[in-house]
Amino acid sequence: MSTAAGSPFAPDRWLAEIIERPAYRLAAPGAGVAQLAEQMAGMSREGDAFFYAKLPTSEIAACIGLSNVGFAVIDTAMTLAWSGSQPAVAPASVQVGLAQPQQASAILTIAESCFLWSRFHLDPQLPRRMANLIKRRWIENYVNGSRGSALYAAVLDGEVAGFLAVIESTVNGVPAASIDLVGVAPQCQGRGVGIALVDTFLRDWQSRAKALRVGTQAANIRSLRLYESRGFRIAESNYVLHAHYRCGRIQR
Numbered sequence: 001m002s003t004a005a006g007s008p009f010a011p012d013r014w015l016a017e018i019i020e021r022p023a024y025r026l027a028a029p030g031a032g033v034a035q036l037a038e039q040m041a042g043m044s045r046e047g048d049a050f051f052y053a054k055l056p057t058s059e060i061a062a063c064i065g066l067s068n069v070g071f072a073v074i075d076t077a078m079t080l081a082w083s084g085s086q087p088a089v090a091p092a093s094v095q096v097g098l099a100q101p102q103q104a105s106a107i108l109t110i111a112e113s114c115f116l117w118s119r120f121h122l123d124p125q126l127p128r129r130m131a132n133l134i135k136r137r138w139i140e141n142y143v144n145g146s147r148g149s150a151l152y153a154a155v156l157d158g159e160v161a162g163f164l165a166v167i168e169s170t171v172n173g174v175p176a177a178s179i180d181l182v183g184v185a186p187q188c189q190g191r192g193v194g195i196a197l198v199d200t201f202l203r204d205w206q207s208r209a210k211a212l213r214v215g216t217q218a219a220n221i222r223s224l225r226l227y228e229s230r231g232f233r234i235a236e237s238n239y240v241l242h243a244h245y246r247c248g249r250i251q252r
Contacts, residue, residue: 007039009051018134019050019126026053029062037069044245051243052119056236063239070250071241075119076218078237081211082202085231091192096200099153099163104143106160107153112136114162114183117220119240125251138181139165148180152200154193161188164197166205177201177209194223198230 008028016023024043026036043049053071055062063073099107112132115121120131141147142165154162162184168177179201184193198214205212214232216223244251 018137021048023050033065033068044248049245053241055239057239066241070243073239074123074242075240077240078218079215079235080227080232081213081235083231083233094193094196095155096152096196099151103153103160107163108136110183110185111139114186117217123242125244154197156188161185162193162197171211174210176211176213177205179214194226
């Protein structure tokens with residue numbers, strides 16, 4: 001995404017289509033408060049708009065500046081990097097492999113029903129159905145091959161119980177593979193499905209990428225503990241901020 005000339009914001013057309021209003025990412029966090037306020041008011045003058053930003057948790061002054069123009073901290077995003085330690089063996093009762101076309105429907109159903117702690121689910125101004133739809137559409141991009149590098153499916157008791165999506169990138173000049181999204185069906189949680197998925201990712205990708213990473217939310221203590229148990233360690237943290245305009249006015 002690129003910013004419009006002179007604007008610190010970049011349009012997020014994929015997200016805008018789902019939430020049915022313009023969506024913008026703050027691409028130039030160093031912009032002054034007055035400029036941000038003017039840009040946001042202008043972009044939302046004709047109706048509703050959604051803005052979001054991501055800042056390192058050390059940048060408190062910038063975070064305060066964004067709060068002064070209507071942003072609120074919704075989430076603290078935690079990024080973890082694999083330390084290289086060997087994880088324990090995943091439960092044998094869970095079978096994990098690359099997702100097959102006949103598993104797509106079950107995977108999409110899980111994606112639309114299993115999340116509680118994403119920044120969209122934590123935002124009280126976004127309906128749960130919309131937050132769920134964002135996750136479904138995210139994984140649809142893996143199913144149709146338009147995003148990412150691999151999609152795994154976990155099977156428990158003969159049924160699809162979870163999925164894990166992998167995306168490749170370059171981090172600090174190093175080829176990296178990241179867990180882009182992982183989900184476990186609500187009725188299968190606590191039965192080793194997440195462990196099996198993460199261990200399969202580590203097994204398959206530790207020789208294919210120089211760095212292995214995953215992101216989650218500070219509020220999601222269960223996920224943090226799972227990743228730490230598989231050898232991941234916290235590498236960075238960022239505040240995630242949202243701002244909502246309705247009928248041209250900031251919503252607080």
